[in-house]
Amino acid sequence: MSEEIKADKVMDLRGMPCPMPVVKISKGIKEVEIGQVVEAHSTDPGSLTDFPAWARTSGNEILKTEQDGDVIKFFIKRTA
Amino acid sequence: MDQNTREELLRLFNSKLNQAMKFYLETCSRCGMCTHACHVHESMPQVKYIAAYRAEIVRRLYKRYFKKQGRIWPWMGESKELGDVALEELYEAAYSCTGCRRCMVYCPHGIDTQMLMSIAKLLLVGANSEPEILTLLADTSIEKGRSIDLLKTSFMQGVKRLEEEVVKKWKTEAGETTIPVDVEGASLLYVALAGAHSIIPAAAVFNAAKENWTLSFFEAVNFGAFVGDPTKTKLILDRIVNEARRLKVKEVCICECGTAYRVMKQLSGKQPFAVSSVTEVHARYIKEGRIQLDRFAFKDPVTYHDPCQIARNAGVIYEARYILNSLADDYREMSPDPKYNWCCGGGGGLVALGDETLDFRMKSAKVKAEQVNDTGAKILSTACENCHTQLSNLNDHYKMDVRVRFLSSMVADALVQPDALS
Numbered sequence: 001m002s003e004e005i006k007a008d009k010v011m012d013l014r015g016m017p018c019p020m021p022v023v024k025i026s027k028g029i030k031e032v033e034i035g036q037v038v039e040a041h042s043t044d045p046g047s048l049t050d051f052p053a054w055a056r057t058s059g060n061e062i063l064k065t066e067q068d069g070d071v072i073k074f075f076i077k078r079t080a
Numbered sequence: 081m082d083q084n085t086r087e088e089l090l091r092l093f094n095s096k097l098n099q100a101m102k103f104y105l106e107t108c109s110r111c112g113m114c115t116h117a118c119h120v121h122e123s124m125p126q127v128k129y130i131a132a133y134r135a136e137i138v139r140r141l142y143k144r145y146f147k148k149q150g151r152i153w154p155w156m157g158e159s160k161e162l163g164d165v166a167l168e169e170l171y172e173a174a175y176s177c178t179g180c181r182r183c184m185v186y187c188p189h190g191i192d193t194q195m196l197m198s199i200a201k202l203l204l205v206g207a208n209s210e211p212e213i214l215t216l217l218a219d220t221s222i223e224k225g226r227s228i229d230l231l232k233t234s235f236m237q238g239v240k241r242l243e244e245e246v247v248k249k250w251k252t253e254a255g256e257t258t259i260p261v262d263v264e265g266a267s268l269l270y271v272a273l274a275g276a277h278s279i280i281p282a283a284a285v286f287n288a289a290k291e292n293w294t295l296s297f298f299e300a301v302n303f304g305a306f307v308g309d310p311t312k313t314k315l316i317l318d319r320i321v322n323e324a325r326r327l328k329v330k331e332v333c334i335c336e337c338g339t340a341y342r343v344m345k346q347l348s349g350k351q352p353f354a355v356s357s358v359t360e361v362h363a364r365y366i367k368e369g370r371i372q373l374d375r376f377a378f379k380d381p382v383t384y385h386d387p388c389q390i391a392r393n394a395g396v397i398y399e400a401r402y403i404l405n406s407l408a409d410d411y412r413e414m415s416p417d418p419k420y421n422w423c424c425g426g427g428g429g430l431v432a433l434g435d436e437t438l439d440f441r442m443k444s445a446k447v448k449a450e451q452v453n454d455t456g457a458k459i460l461s462t463a464c465e466n467c468h469t470q471l472s473n474l475n476d477h478y479k480m481d482v483r484v485r486f487l488s489s490m491v492a493d494a495l496v497q498p499d500a501l502s
Binding site for chain 1: 213216217219220221222223224227230231234235237238239241242273274275276277278279299301303432433434465468469
């Protein structure tokens with residue numbers, strides 16, 4: 001499934017406690033160009049709601065969410 | 081700084097000037113009792129880290145704009161112009177203070193530096209000079225409240241993933257829900273953090289105690305309070321208050337998050353439900369015989385770090401000791417005692433700022449590391465997410481050789497299972 005969207009940057013956020021996944025993705029998304037995609041891996045179940053809320057707040061777009069065992073993968077397009 | 085910005089900031093300053101705040105601003109006698117009270121100053125002895133020095137920056141702005149002498153003769157006395165330099169000083173003061181209130185305990189007048197720093201933080205918010213990430217986190221929490229209907233499915237998926245781990249700690253009986261959510265008429269609403277570690281042990285203990293509980297859709301932490309924005313603090317708080325009222329619960333139990341507990345306990349106003357910390361609830365279950373713990377579950381020496389927002393600032397001190405003495409063979413108190421316990425150095429939003437503050441957090445909490453080491457404990461227990469992260473960082477940095485544990489997870493691990501009871 002993840003082959004369908006090409007990520008320009010992959011961020012390993014596994015094992016990080018709240019709110020670090022959101023803190024890290026907020027900084028990491030600024031390291032790619034507008035229009036590029038970040039693939040973020042989190043094991044924090046709260047990410048399933050935190051990331052969509054963060055994306056709405058920051059103006060970025062979650063293209064896809066995948067679950068692979070304990071790992072949740074977000075494909076986020078920088079749009080802001 | 082242009083005149084309009086200054087006027088807006090002074091309006092914000094004025095909004096904080098209640099009777100208590102005026103007392104704090106007009107009372108300091110510069111006795112110096114707070115000098116050695118601050119963990120930052122004690123670890124890094126510099127004048128700028130003395131509590132009274134931090135307060136003085138706010139106080140001089142007050143003298144300049146809110147006292148007759150400062151308004152008429154601003155060049156006289158000790159007043160300060162509100163401009164870009166003052167904002168830089170306010171930032172350094174506010175974000176080198178963790179709001180632990182240890183200085184307040186030593187101050188003969190009871191001056192609350194944390195409250196004075198709330199003025200500094202509000203002015204920084206008004207000038208868009210606050211740490212951007214804290215505002216983003218606060219906005220994200222508010223957005224979750226606004227769009228909860230869209231996020232419920234994702235939330236339920238996340239919760240479902242945790243049930244297997246809960247059952248490993250306490251078996252759910254047939255017909256019971258392992259992690260109940262959105263249960264109207266439940267007795268207790270548990271407000272967790274986003275991480276699994278905040279939900280799994282608590283759920284196991286609630287189920288062991290046969291509690292009629294339900295899990296909140298919202299995370300407990302209040303980033304509005306960290307950044308010092310009263311409007312955002314209230315919006316984040318109201319998500320939980322409204323949920324508790326809708327579900328008609330009798331008690332809102334806040335997870336191991338110091339700021340979340342203090343904000344809910346002290347700022348939610350009069351409500352038809354009680355507010356408690358999960359530490360208080362666990363102590364109550366033990367006292368009432370609703371859960372049984374293995375008295376010798378932890379044989380290594382254990383000490384406990386009092387989260388400032390739960391202990392010194394909200395009075396929950398006895399309960400943690402009661403719990404630890406129910407499950408640990410060798411509990412060791414830190415010195416000095418809980419009222420004067422050193423802050424971990426991670427409060428006030430510093431931990432949430434992540435790597436950006438790591439070097440300062442490690443250097444400024446040297447006294448905390450020494451206090452823990454002096455106990456000789458091998459397990460360092462605490463009941464706050466921020467404290468846990470900071471203490472884990474200290475453990476690595478100072479090679480303290482302790483295991484940092486959440487108190488609630490120790491309770492869950494010490495549960496005596498039903499087959500053992502029979």
